[in-house]
Amino acid sequence: MSGVHVTTTVNGDPVEFVCPADESLLDVLRDRLGLTGAKEGCGTGDCGACSITLDGQLVCSCLVLGAEAEGKKITTVEGMADGENLHPLQRQFIDNAALQCGICTPGFLIAAKALLDKNPDPSVEEIRYALAGNLCRCTGYDKIVRAVQAAAKDLQKQNRK
Amino acid sequence: MQVGLSGPLRAAANGEASINIEAETIRELLNHLLERYPAMQQHMDIGIAVSIDGAIYRDNWATRIPEGSEVFLLPRIAGG
Amino acid sequence: MQHDQKYTGQDFKVVGTRPNRPDGIDKVTGRARYGADMSAPGQLVGLMLRSPHAHAKIVKIDTSRAEKLAGVKAVLTSADLPDLTNGNAGDYATLENCMARDRALYDGHAVAAVAAIDKSTAKKALKLIKVTYEKLPHVTDVDEALKKGAPQIQPACDGNLGGRYEFGHGDIEAGLKEADVVIEKSFKTGQTHQGYIEPHACLATVGPDGSGELWVTTQGHFTYRNVCATLLGMDIAKLKVTSSEIGGGFGGKTHVWIEPVALALARKANRPVKMVMSREEVFKGSGPTCASSMDVKIGAKKDGTITSAFIECRYSDGAFPGIWGMLGGMTAWACYDLKNCKSVGVDVLVNRPKVAAYRAPSAPMMAFGVESTMDMLAKELDMDPVQLRLKNVAREGTQSSYGPVYGPIGIEPTLEAVRDHPHMKAPLGKNQGRGMACGFWFNIGGQTCSDLNIGVDGTVNLTVGTIDVGGARASLSLIAAEELGISYDDVKTTIGDTNSLGHNDTTEGSRGTFSSGMATIFAAREAIEVMKGRAAQMWGIPVEAVSWENGHAVATGAEHGNLPPLSLKEIAAESPKTGGPIAGHHEVTADGSGVSFASHIVDVEVDPETGRTQVLRYTVVQDAGKAIHPDYVEGQFQGGAAQGIGWALNEEYIYGEDGCLQNAGFLDYRIPVCSDLPFIDTKILEIPNPNHPYGIRGVGETSIVPPLAAIGNAVSNAVGVRLNQVPMSPPRILKALEDA
Numbered sequence: 017m018s019g020v021h022v023t024t025t026v027n028g029d030p031v032e033f034v035c036p037a038d039e040s041l042l043d044v045l046r047d048r049l050g051l052t053g054a055k056e057g058c059g060t061g062d063c064g065a066c067s068i069t070l071d072g073q074l075v076c077s078c079l080v081l082g083a084e085a086e087g088k089k090i091t092t093v094e095g096m097a098d099g100e101n102l103h104p105l106q107r108q109f110i111d112n113a114a115l116q117c118g119i120c121t122p123g124f125l126i127a128a129k130a131l132l133d134k135n136p137d138p139s140v141e142e143i144r145y146a147l148a149g150n151l152c153r154c155t156g157y158d159k160i161v162r163a164v165q166a167a168a169k170d171l172q173k174q175n176r177k
Numbered sequence: 178m179q180v181g182l183s184g185p186l187r188a189a190a191n192g193e194a195s196i197n198i199e200a201e202t203i204r205e206l207l208n209h210l211l212e213r214y215p216a217m218q219q220h221m222d223i224g225i226a227v228s229i230d231g232a233i234y235r236d237n238w239a240t241r242i243p244e245g246s247e248v249f250l251l252p253r254i255a256g257g
Numbered sequence: 258m259q260h261d262q263k264y265t266g267q268d269f270k271v272v273g274t275r276p277n278r279p280d281g282i283d284k285v286t287g288r289a290r291y292g293a294d295m296s297a298p299g300q301l302v303g304l305m306l307r308s309p310h311a312h313a314k315i316v317k318i319d320t321s322r323a324e325k326l327a328g329v330k331a332v333l334t335s336a337d338l339p340d341l342t343n344g345n346a347g348d349y350a351t352l353e354n355c356m357a358r359d360r361a362l363y364d365g366h367a368v369a370a371v372a373a374i375d376k377s378t379a380k381k382a383l384k385l386i387k388v389t390y391e392k393l394p395h396v397t398d399v400d401e402a403l404k405k406g407a408p409q410i411q412p413a414c415d416g417n418l419g420g421r422y423e424f425g426h427g428d429i430e431a432g433l434k435e436a437d438v439v440i441e442k443s444f445k446t447g448q449t450h451q452g453y454i455e456p457h458a459c460l461a462t463v464g465p466d467g468s469g470e471l472w473v474t475t476q477g478h479f480t481y482r483n484v485c486a487t488l489l490g491m492d493i494a495k496l497k498v499t500s501s502e503i504g505g506g507f508g509g510k511t512h513v514w515i516e517p518v519a520l521a522l523a524r525k526a527n528r529p530v531k532m533v534m535s536r537e538e539v540f541k542g543s544g545p546t547c548a549s550s551m552d553v554k555i556g557a558k559k560d561g562t563i564t565s566a567f568i569e570c571r572y573s574d575g576a577f578p579g580i581w582g583m584l585g586g587m588t589a590w591a592c593y594d595l596k597n598c599k600s601v602g603v604d605v606l607v608n609r610p611k612v613a614a615y616r617a618p619s620a621p622m623m624a625f626g627v628e629s630t631m632d633m634l635a636k637e638l639d640m641d642p643v644q645l646r647l648k649n650v651a652r653e654g655t656q657s658s659y660g661p662v663y664g665p666i667g668i669e670p671t672l673e674a675v676r677d678h679p680h681m682k683a684p685l686g687k688n689q690g691r692g693m694a695c696g697f698w699f700n701i702g703g704q705t706c707s708d709l710n711i712g713v714d715g716t717v718n719l720t721v722g723t724i725d726v727g728g729a730r731a732s733l734s735l736i737a738a739e740e741l742g743i744s745y746d747d748v749k750t751t752i753g754d755t756n757s758l759g760h761n762d763t764t765e766g767s768r769g770t771f772s773s774g775m776a777t778i779f780a781a782r783e784a785i786e787v788m789k790g791r792a793a794q795m796w797g798i799p800v801e802a803v804s805w806e807n808g809h810a811v812a813t814g815a816e817h818g819n820l821p822p823l824s825l826k827e828i829a830a831e832s833p834k835t836g837g838p839i840a841g842h843h844e845v846t847a848d849g850s851g852v853s854f855a856s857h858i859v860d861v862e863v864d865p866e867t868g869r870t871q872v873l874r875y876t877v878v879q880d881a882g883k884a885i886h887p888d889y890v891e892g893q894f895q896g897g898a899a900q901g902i903g904w905a906l907n908e909e910y911i912y913g914e915d916g917c918l919q920n921a922g923f924l925d926y927r928i929p930v931c932s933d934l935p936f937i938d939t940k941i942l943e944i945p946n947p948n949h950p951y952g953i954r955g956v957g958e959t960s961i962v963p964p965l966a967a968i969g970n971a972v973s974n975a976v977g978v979r980l981n982q983v984p985m986s987p988p989r990i991l992k993a994l995e996d997a
Binding site: 181182183184185194223228230231232233234235236237240247249250251252254255256257 | 422423424425426451507508511580583584586587614615616617618659660661662663664698699700701702703704765766767768846848849850851947948957958
C-alpha cells in the first residue's frame with residue numbers, strides 16, 4: 017500500500033509521518049509517533065479513551081484518519097502539562113482521586129479541557145453532559161466531576177491574576 | 178471435635194451434616210476426612226476451605242485448630 | 258518467621274489519611290504503560306480468527322493460503338497446542354477455550370490465529386484461512402438448556418447440568434407451616450460484562466531455548482505465568498511475566514484468553530508477538546458473568562420473623578462448567594439469621610462465552626431475588642423494609658446460611674446507618690420512589706509475598722506481587738510507613754514481576770490490600786528486627802535492650818536509657834558498615850479474611866411515558882473493616898454501585914435466534930455514562946476484622962451486590978410495578994405498567 021505523507025503539529029512540535037491512507041490517527045499517534053497516551057477502548061468512537069483535539073476541536077482519534085491531520089494542530093494528553101507544571105485538571109484529578117485504573121483518564125482530561133476552554137464555569141449538569149462521551153468503569157464518575165469542578169475554580173483564579 | 182459440612186461436601190460424607198473428627202491441624206483434619214470418605218477427593222482437588230471460629234482458611238494447612246473451636250468445611254471461594 | 262495476625266486496635270498515624278497516589282502523575286500525563294502500550298524490536302501483530310457460529314463441528318481448517326501470504330510468520334490452530342494438561346479438567350477447559358479443538362462452542366470462540374508483520378497483512382491472512390464448519394443445534398437460554406432434548410454442549414456433563422450445590426440448615430417445609438405469610442416469586446437477570454475500558458492485550462516473546470517473556474494486562478501475573486507454562490509445556494521459572502498497568506479488570510482479567518496463543522505464535526515465529534483484542538472480541542471472546550433465572554419463597558410470621566427461606570438460582574456458565582452456582586448458593590441468605598433456610602445454586606452450560614468472575618461473582622443475582630422478595634414481604638406485612646431486615650439480621654454468633662458461625666460482622670450497623678441516614682427522610686416527588694437493599698461478599702486471602710528494601714538515605718522500596726487496579730500502591734505505602742514509623746513520601750511501592758518475588762495469587766476476591774497489607778506489615782516488622790540489631794551494634798549494647806518506637810531505635814533499661822534514639826535514616830546511613838543492606842521479606846498464606854456487608858439506598862424517577870428510569874440519589878453504606886486510604890475505599894463503593902446500576906437498568910447480552918451476540922459494542926451494550934448518574938454518597942463503617950493486624954476486610958466487591966434489588970424496590974415504590982427481570986429497560990418497564 018502506498019503511504020500518505022502528512023505534515024502536522026503535535027503538541028506544538030512540527031511532525032511529519034507517512035501512513036497508509038486507511039490508518040486511523042489513533043494508530044498513527046500510538047504506533048508511528050510513540051504517543052501512547054491516547055488509548056483504544058473500542059475503536060468505534062463510543063468510549064472516548066482516544067480523545068484528542070484537532071485544531072482545538074475535541075475528536076475521537078480512532079474515527080479520524082491519519083491523513084486528515086495534514087496541516088492541523090494536534091493536542092494529546094502528553095501536551096497538557098507545561099514542563100514540570102501540571103495542568104490544573106491533571107493536578108485536581110490526582111488530588112481528588114478521580115482515577116482508579118487510569119485508562120480513561122487521558123481522554124477525560126482532554127474532554128474536560130475542551131469543556132473548560134469553552135465554558136470556564138460549567139454547572140454539574142453541563143460537566144456531566146460534556147463528559148458523557150467518555151466511559152469510566154471504575155469510579156462511577158463522582159470524583160471525576162468533583163475534580164473538574166475544582167479545576168474550573170483553579171483556572172478561574174489563575175485567569176483573574 | 179464436631180466438624181460441620183456445607184451442602185456439596187455433605188454428599189461426599191454420606192449426607193452427614195456434621196461429623197466427629199480428632200485433629201490438631203487443618204492437615205490432620207483433611208487427612209482423616211479423606212481416609213473416612215474417599216469421595217472427598219474430588220472436592221479436595223477443587224479446594225476445600227476450613228472455617229475456624231468464623232475465620233476462613235483456604236490454604237495454610239499447618240494452621241492449628243484450637244480446642245473447642247467451631248469448625249466448618251466449605252468449598253473454596255474465588256472472587257472478581 | 259511466624260507473626261501474630263490478630264487485630265490489636267492500635268492507634269494509626271498515617272493509615273486512614275488521603276495522600277496522593279504514587280502512580281498519579283504517570284496516569285495523568287499519558288506516561289503510564291498499559292497492556293497495548295509496550296513494543297519490542299521486530300514485533301509481529303497477532304490476530305485471532307473466531308467462530309461465526311454458536312455451535313459447530315470444525316470439520317477442517319485449511320491454513321495453506323494464509324501461510325503463503327508474504328509477511329505472515331506463523332499460523333496457529335489447535336493442532337499446534339497439544340493437550341499437556343495431564344488430566345486437569347480446569348486446565349483443559351482453559352486450553353479448549355483459548356483455541357477451539359473439534360467444535361466451536363459459541364459465537365466468537367477462537368479457532369485459529371496468525372502473526373504477521375503488520376495489522377493489514379494479519380487481517381488479510383485471517384481471510385485466507387478456510388474453516389469448514391458443520392453447524393450444530395445451539396442453546397443460549399439458561400432454562401431452555403436444562404430442558405430434555407436441548408443440544409448438549411459438553412459430552413462429559415449430565416445434559417447441560419454443570420453442577421448443583423445446596424446450602425442451608427433447618428427444615429424449610431416445617432418453617433412454611435409456621436408462617437402466616439408466604440411470598441413466592443421468580444426472577445431473571447441478564448448476562449453482563451465487566452466492561453473494563455482496556456481490552457485484553459499482551460506482548461509475548463519465546464526463544465528457541467524455551468525461555469519467554471510476557472508483558473500483559475492481568476489481575477494475576479503469577480497465575481498467568483503458571484497457566485501459560487502448563488498449557489505450553491514451558492518451565493515456570495523460564496517464563497517471566499510482567500504486569501502492565503491494568504485498565505480495569507473486575508474479575509475479567511483473572512483468566513487467560515489470548516495470552517497462551519500469543520506465546521505459541523511467538524514461539525513458532527521466533528519473533529515477539531503483540532496481540533490486542535478489539536472491543537467486539539472482548540464482548541464475544543472474553544469472560545462475562547452469568548445470566549440467571551431463579552425462584553424464591555419466603556415464609557414469615559405476622560411480626561416479621563422469617564420462618565422459612567428458599568431460593569434456587571440457575572446460572573448460565575457459558576460453554577464450560579464453573580463454580581458460579583456454588584458461589585451464589587453460599588451468598589444468598591448470608592445477611593440474615595434464619596432458623597430454616599436453603600439455597601440451591603445450579604451451574605448450566607449454554608452456547609455462550611466461558612464465564613469469568615465479575616465483582617462478587619454470582620452474589621448480585623441471588624441478592625436481586627432475595628432482596629426484592631424481602632421488600633414484597635415487607636409490603637405484605639405492612640412493615641418498614643429496613644425494620645423487617647433488622648428483625649431478621651445476622652449478628653456475631655449467628656449461624657450463617659453457608660455454614661460457619663459469624664464472628665463480628667457489619668450487616669446490622671449498615672442497616673442502622675441506613676435507617677438513620679438523612680437520605681431516608683428526604684422528600685420525593687411524583688413518579689419518584691426510594692428503595693434499599695443489602696448485600697454480602699466473603700473476601701478472600703491467599704498466597705502473598707512482599708519485599709521491603711531500605712536505601713542508605715532511609716527511603717524504602719516496597720515490592721509487592723498483587724497488582725494494583727484502584728490505588729493499592731498508595732494503601733500499601735501507607736501501611737509500610739505506619740509500621741516503620743516514617744513518612745508516606747519515603748515509601749515507594751512497585752509491583753514486582755514474576756522473577757522478582759515468590760508466587761502471589763491473583764488480585765481477586767478483594768484480597769489485594771488485605772493480603773499484601775499483611776505481608777507488608779510483617780516484612781516491615783522483620784526489617785525493624787534487623788534495624789534493632791544494627792542499632793545495638795552502633796551503640797555497642799545487647800539487642801535485647803533495643804526497642805522500636807515511632808521510627809526510631811530506642812535503648813531501654815537503666816543502663817542505656819540516656820542514649821539518644823537512632824532514627825531509621827541514621828541506621829540506614831550506617832548500614833554499609835553494620836552488615837550491609839537492610840531488608841524485610843515476608844511470604845504468607847493470608848488466611849482469615851473478613852466477610853463484608855453493605856446496605857444501599859437509592860431514589861429513582863420513572864418516566865411513565867417512555868419507561869426510562871433516572872437514578873436521582875444514591876447512598877452506599879459498607880463495612881470496610883479498616884479504610885487504609887479512604888479515597889480509594891469510597892472509589893470502590895462508588896464504582897461497584899455504578900456497575901450495579903448499569904446491570905439493573907441497561908446492560909445485557911442480547912442473543913439472536915442464530916445464537917450470535919447482537920450487541921458486541923459499547924454503543925449497543927450501554928454502560929452508564931456520566932450524565933446517567935448522580936453523585937454517589939458513601940458512608941464507610943469500620944468493624945475491624947479480628948484476623949488482620951490492622952482490621953482490614955477487603956472492600957472491592959460487595960458494593961455491586963445490592964443495587965439490582967435496591968433499584969427494583971425503588972421502581973416498585975415509584976410506579977407500583979414489581980420488575981422481576983433485570984435490566985429494567987424502558988420497554989420492560991412500559992410493559993409492566995401496561996400489564997398492571
